Amino acid sequence: MAASDPCVLLRSLFDAAVAAADPALILPEHLPKPPKGRTIVVGAGKAAAAMAAAVEKHWRGPLEGLVVTRVGHGAPTKLIRVVEAGHPNPDAAGMAAAGEILAMVHGLTSDDLVLALISGGGSALLSLPGGEVTLADKQAITRALLKSGARIGEMNIVRKHLSAIKGGRLAIAAAPASVVTLILSDVPGDDPSVIASGPTVPDASTLADAREVLARYRIDVPPRVAAHLADPLNETPKPGDPRLLRVENRLVATPRGSLLAAAAKAREAGFAPLILGDAIEGEARECAIVHAGIALSAARNGEPVRPPCVLLSGGETTVTIGGQGRGGRDSEFALSLAIALDGRDGIFALAADTDGIDGGEDNAGAIVTPDTLVRARALGLDPRARLDDNDSYSLFAALGDLVVTGPTLTNVDDFRAILVDG
Template structure:
């Protein structure tokens, strides 16, 4: 079986492809590396499928009766926002002439819509296209009436895709701060505290601009803890954090700020919309998909294949290489001691790790975590793993993640690849791609953050 081709297919049959014909699904025999890879990929596919907007958005749409005489205006941003908009168009039961909108998504993530305009922009560093789209959205919502309903579609990536700097801050200033935050090792929550206080659209400002219309925000969570204010930096929810909090984060990570950015934070001019603001009285939030839901979907597939499935957590954060070491320690304890779980089993986790960039390699947080795990498990004969981002993009490249098995280190050494050097150079993509072990999906049109699965044979 060609391992690379099995990884690059977008979906598998879901019926045990690659397994021995006589295998008892209730008691798996020891799989080959290729068979373990197929199962791991099925788990990943199940997690992604569970968060598809076509599945999770329709149940949360307002009814035509709830709309009354008003218009349904759709706005939003994120890697999944275009697919969410398409789901709205296909399932909206009201008069299509009363439906309109504009959403912004990442380049390559657009899908066809008739009534809702789709704009593409850059991620993770914002660009001029995102700035123009944010301005147009704000101009549109300022014309709303009390009887109108705003349906705001928000998913991961919206922070970069909706860049609207406060007066005095340029797009170049925002880009510089974004690059510094991404390389600093700050958590997504910390990064978004800073972003909210430099923006004219985040931190509740978009919902405030929609007043007096009713605002319904559908959130597809990609953040640990599913905190609404951290998903796309919370454009439609109140923000209890302050400019002082943002300054403390900047100082903690030693980030150099452009002078206009520092002035906004030090003066307090960047304060966001706070809890209790009357302009948000008609704003509500509905969580339509989360990392936990995705992990539960993967767990069901693992159990159907005869493996015990254990969810370690949906909000695991920390330096990616450190998380990899911890997960390796747990996997080794299961394999060698049968603690805290007996093998065969699958350990599942989600969340969002961070990478403090030290090298010049091609990487992302998932492949960095996986490479660290591979090194720490040392080619253990019964440990396999897959780690990837559910949006199909780990880091800056259209590679979702990678897979590893007992033979990963040996094959790397045979090719002259040194795993420790690759880790030191933040070169996870370069390492796994050389082995043919990259997971490539293309745009998945959803985003419920990182997915990690470790399969431990009995």
């Protein structure tokens, strides 16, 4: 069965994946019962404002609070204040909001409830440096980690140990109140302690682990940061900490759930879906080469699935930046995929971030068609040179093949779909 318009089908799969993680649709069934005392709503992440709006719509009883989200990802609320702050690098607005959130949960009683709304992006947005560490320190370290190609889990080990609020510290501050955290996962493996650096989750990583990550990626830190990471008093609360006994962390949306929704949509269109994995990590360009190999095998040999089929995957790749161009990990994946497919007829692809923003650009990702390379070269663009310069955005912009959605107000990691139509 041939797709009448493969690009339209691919976009419908992405839309289905995003809809499966829409806070307005998924949050209501996970809301806890109102407490005897106060309800304080706090949160951080790219979906935090949309989550807050969903809570307000369905909550029965009084509530108050504050959430912080990325600039441009706000949503209208009446009772829960929304602060927009910088991402992926933390800024003063996020630091101030984190300080307010921490102050809000102090002095509560066992009759009170803290409802925490956590989604991807919270690590940068909920930035409250611990000890003598400064915001400038955290900004410099974040920039270096982003450029290094460090995995999200590694980055968040460092962030937790430089924070006064992450790594379980928010929940510690809220004791003895009950804490219920509703989480949208944007990390491979759905580990709640990694998502937004786990502000309400006990942390099994250590100060030594944070020092090792910085050493592995050769990131220099000022003496006050080194001193902070050497002081045992700055260790995060660990699993089994009695102060966390009244904390419940609930995953309400995951990358796998979104991939399953896309798979169902593909099946309806007559394409056999194959989910390659929901926790794929590694360099974007290298992951693309592997994906291309699987797609070519399906096209040539009918293995591991016969066409017409759609290969689906999620997770969070990385980009080690060596060039001067523009582009996030999804458009870099798409360009590397196009090069590896080398114009193979009948194979189309879409790679995009479910939050609607690929890195720091204004697109969610990009679409690959069999003639991507031919059209690029006709415009005088060298695909390989663009990839080497980390300049995937400019190439796909010139072709008109960027996927532009604007902020989706959710976030369940990267989405990749490769359609093999013969």
